[in-house]
Amino acid sequence: xxxxxxxxxxxxxxxxxxxxxxxxxxxxxxxxxxxxxxxxxxxxxxxxxxxxxxxxxxxxxxxxxxxxxxxxxxxxxxxxxxxxxxxxxxxxxxxxxxxxxxxxxxxxxxxxxxxxxxxxxxxxxxxxxxxxxxxxxxxxxxxxxxxxxxxxxxxxxxxxxxxxxxxxxxxxxxxxxxxxxxxxxxxxxxxxxxxxxxxxxxxxxxxxxxxxxxxxxxxxxxxxxxxxxxxxxxxxxxxxxxxxxxxxxxxxxxxxxxxxxxxxxxxxxxxxxxxxxxxxxxxxxxxxxxxxxxxxxxxxxxxxxxxxxxxxxxxxxxxxxxxxxxxxxxxxxxxxxxxxxxxxxxxxxxxxxxxxxxxxxxxxxxxxxxxxxxxxxxxxxxxxxxxxxxxxxxxxxxxxxxxxxxxxxxxxxxxxxxxxxxxxxxxxxxxxxxxxxxxxxxxxxxxxxxxxxxxxxxxxxxxxxxxxxxxxxxxxxxxxxxxxxxxxxxxxxxxxxxxxxxxxxxxxxxxxxxx
Amino acid sequence: xxxxxxxxxxxxxxxxxxxxxxxxxxxxxxxxxxxxxxxxxxxxxxxxxxxxxxxxxxxxxxxxxxxxxxxxxxxxxxxxxxxxxxxxxxxxxxxxxxxxxxxxxxxxxxxxxxxxxxxxxxxxxxxxxxxxxxxxxxxxxxxxxxxxxxxxxxxxxxxxxxxxxxxxxxxxxxxxxxxxxxx
Ligand SMILES: Cc1cc2nc3c(=O)[nH]c(=O)nc-3n(C[C@H](O)[C@H](O)[C@H](O)COP(=O)(O)OP(=O)(O)OC[C@H]3O[C@@H](n4cnc5c(N)ncnc54)[C@H](O)[C@@H]3O)c2cc1C
Ligand code: SF4
Numbered sequence: 001x002x003x004x005x006x007x008x009x010x011x012x013x014x015x016x017x018x019x020x021x022x023x024x025x026x027x028x029x030x031x032x033x034x035x036x037x038x039x040x041x042x043x044x045x046x047x048x049x050x051x052x053x054x055x056x057x058x059x060x061x062x063x064x065x066x067x068x069x070x071x072x073x074x075x076x077x078x079x080x081x082x083x084x085x086x087x088x089x090x091x092x093x094x095x096x097x098x099x100x101x102x103x104x105x106x107x108x109x110x111x112x113x114x115x116x117x118x119x120x121x122x123x124x125x126x127x128x129x130x131x132x133x134x135x136x137x138x139x140x141x142x143x144x145x146x147x148x149x150x151x152x153x154x155x156x157x158x159x160x161x162x163x164x165x166x167x168x169x170x171x172x173x174x175x176x177x178x179x180x181x182x183x184x185x186x187x188x189x190x191x192x193x194x195x196x197x198x199x200x201x202x203x204x205x206x207x208x209x210x211x212x213x214x215x216x217x218x219x220x221x222x223x224x225x226x227x228x229x230x231x232x233x234x235x236x237x238x239x240x241x242x243x244x245x246x247x248x249x250x251x252x253x254x255x256x257x258x259x260x261x262x263x264x265x266x267x268x269x270x271x272x273x274x275x276x277x278x279x280x281x282x283x284x285x286x287x288x289x290x291x292x293x294x295x296x297x298x299x300x301x302x303x304x305x306x307x308x309x310x311x312x313x314x315x316x317x318x319x320x321x322x323x324x325x326x327x328x329x330x331x332x333x334x335x336x337x338x339x340x341x342x343x344x345x346x347x348x349x350x351x352x353x354x355x356x357x358x359x360x361x362x363x364x365x366x367x368x369x370x371x372x373x374x375x376x377x378x379x380x381x382x383x384x385x386x387x388x389x390x391x392x393x394x395x396x397x398x399x400x401x402x403x404x405x406x407x408x409x410x411x412x413x414x415x416x417x418x419x420x421x422x423x424x425x426x427x428x429x430x431x432x433x434x435x436x437x438x439x440x441x442x443x444x445x446x447x448x449x450x451x452x453x454x455x456x457x458x459x460x461x462x463x464x465x466x467x468x469x470x471x472x473x474x475x476x477x478x479x480x481x482x483x484x485x486x487x488x489x490x491x492x493x494x495x496x497x498x499x500x501x502x503x504x505x506x507x508x509x510x511x512x513x514x515x
Numbered sequence: 516x517x518x519x520x521x522x523x524x525x526x527x528x529x530x531x532x533x534x535x536x537x538x539x540x541x542x543x544x545x546x547x548x549x550x551x552x553x554x555x556x557x558x559x560x561x562x563x564x565x566x567x568x569x570x571x572x573x574x575x576x577x578x579x580x581x582x583x584x585x586x587x588x589x590x591x592x593x594x595x596x597x598x599x600x601x602x603x604x605x606x607x608x609x610x611x612x613x614x615x616x617x618x619x620x621x622x623x624x625x626x627x628x629x630x631x632x633x634x635x636x637x638x639x640x641x642x643x644x645x646x647x648x649x650x651x652x653x654x655x656x657x658x659x660x661x662x663x664x665x666x667x668x669x670x671x672x673x674x675x676x677x678x679x680x681x682x683x684x685x686x687x688x689x690x691x692x693x694x695x696x697x698x
Contacts, residue, residue, distance in 0.1 A: 347669045350669055
């Protein structure tokens with residue numbers, strides 16, 4: 001059964017996909033967007049319950065490999081990772097686009113901060129980002145759409161420690177409403193952002209972008225799992241093949257296709273789309289699909305205090321510190337990191353952050369649950385061709401699609417950067433009055449980047465600066481996978497800004513692209 | 516809390532004809548476990564709890580893995596899933612290792628805590644003689660066992676109270692989220 005041909009078929013309706021759907025639909029194009037996950041109703045489906053949330057957020061089956069195999073977190077749902085995320089919404093800094101020129105490593109992006117700036121503005125307004133433009137390290141910018149959130153105790157304690165060291169803690173810019181906005185409620189500091197926001201205060205893309213896309217005629221198809229793209233004799237994508245919600249194989253035709261399945265599932269879908277014309281996978285003449293996988297170097301530090309901090313109360317991710325974001329040659333490594341306050345429920349701490357210990361060591365830690373302040377350290381991970389997403393040669397999912405295999409090893413720069421970030425976090429904790437500090441190796445990541453990077457040279461990149469495949473004219477790839485570098489922050493706002501820019505381009509160029 | 520359980524457990528044990536007077540936690544566990552488990556035999560349940568007790572060791576005044584009925588959680592979680600086979604194989608593996616440790620037919624659940632810890636560390640690291648665990652599933656088994664025990668334990672409101680976690684807070688949120696720690 002074939003469905004009516006549309007202008008634009010979007011595969012993956014997460015952070016990027018939902019933005020693309022809205023912007024293309026508003027631009028007058030007919031849009032259909034598929035996601036393998038369900039569509040949640042926050043009030044009905046979410047609860048302030050850690051264990052329950054762990055169950056509804058499907059664990060992806062991914063084969064892990066490399067010297068530092070890294071556990072991958074992603075969310076199968078309309079809204080993708082943003083349903084589950086903590087909504088820290090950072091812009092890249094100007095230097096992030098020019099790492100090769102400035103530091104002699106990695107690559108420069110084929111675009112600059114100025115190219116993205118208007119799109120950052122637009123996305124922040126649509127999401128209702130709350131923040132304060134007092135961060136001395138941020139790019140020069142106007143006010144945020146909404147005022148910042150009040151700091152919870154954890155953030156206050158850490159701010160005090162950081163200030164004692166002469167650092168510059170500032171409220172984190174969050175895609176979480178601090179005032180009623182766009183028909184949604186403001187945050188009431190329940191502290192359960194990871195579990196999905198029942199108040200609809202967190203601006204996940206399923207709540208913000210999807211309804212707007214639908215209002216402009218876009219069709220959203222949850223629980224449809226994409227298997228591959230088929231090409232015609234002219235080397236253009238002709239159809240998207242998927243398994244629908246009832247388990248039947250279907251074909252969707254469109255003039256233009258956008259893959260937005262995240263930096264693990266996008267290369268998986270492309271590599272699974274082999275044909276006579278493209279024997280090594282779609283859009284892969286450079287051989288770089290799946291190469292240069294990046295996340296952010298991760299670590300976490302807990303400071304044990306004599307008095308209760310109750311960090312689980314309120315928005316845990318209220319504060320960031322970017323004093324160590326830019327390169328400082330005296331530190332012995334290039335690039336840098338962002339420090340972010342965080343906390344989580346007891347199961348996440350015991351199984352995730354403290355997953356490496358058990359017995360007395362685990363219980364000694366957990367007895368202090370109410371007494372910790374905590375910092376999460378998100379650092380720049382330099383691209384390395386050996387860090388990859390490939391198709392597992394043996395293991396397959398229930399639809400017969402090969403499982404993705406993520407091979408990852410930290411490089412020397414990452415190891416030094418990470419050690420520095422831990423040292424600084426410990427210093428902040430001590431300055432704040434912590435009686436002891438505990439480090440977590442935090443061997444998991446949700447920041448997935450690289451694997452289909454953008455560039456101007458078709459032999460050294462997969463897509464052009466507008467996220468269009470070099471090889472296949474009616475194929476766009478737009479999500480974390482087009483990132484050239486990972487930066488020392490969080491990726492999602494930039495993913496959304498890139499998606500907005502890509503959609504603008506498609507709408508603007510529709511006469512050429514949609515033929 | 517403990518007291519009440521002790522009495523109930525004791526009655527069950529006594530009813531089953533036990534002559535033991537000095538009840539260790541593990542024995543308590545088996546007494547409670549033998550009835551409700553739908554997927555483990557009495558002995559398997561005893562083995563799970565003998566492991567749980569050293570993975571989450573608690574003090575006298577703290578809720579124990581038995582008090583919060585971790586076994587029941589695991590039971591519900593892995594029933595009807597492929598994890599069950601992993602557990603059944605793993606529990607037998609623990610007994611095999613216990614047998615290697617000393618003379619005579621010794622079982623994991625009968626070992627003192629220090630030896631149970633030593634065995635679990637070997638299973639976790641996968642540093643086992645091949646014939647003691649032919650399938651090589653030891654480290655995976657340990658990961659799942661540890662994970663399920665932690666989930667069962669730390670999802671209990673009893674434990675939340677003990678560690679000072681507030682749990683669910685909607686639909687009012689935490690109004691005291693920004694209170695400065697009292698000095
Ligand atoms: C707990 C947690 C906290 C986070 N906190 C932050 C934060 O504070 N700040 C920040 O910037 N980022 C954060 N992130 C990361 C953020 O969620 C991701 O960066 C972002 O969602 C990635 O966007 P994406 O569009 O690339 O992919 P995704 O959002 O992952 O979207 C991809 C979508 O494609 C769908 N899909 C995949 N394969 C297929 C297929 N074959 N067929 C059909 N559909 C498919 C998936 O179901 C998914 O919905 C967090 C993530 C998690 C899990
Ligand atoms: S803390 Fe605020 S944004 Fe987070 S889940 Fe609760 S109400 Fe939603």
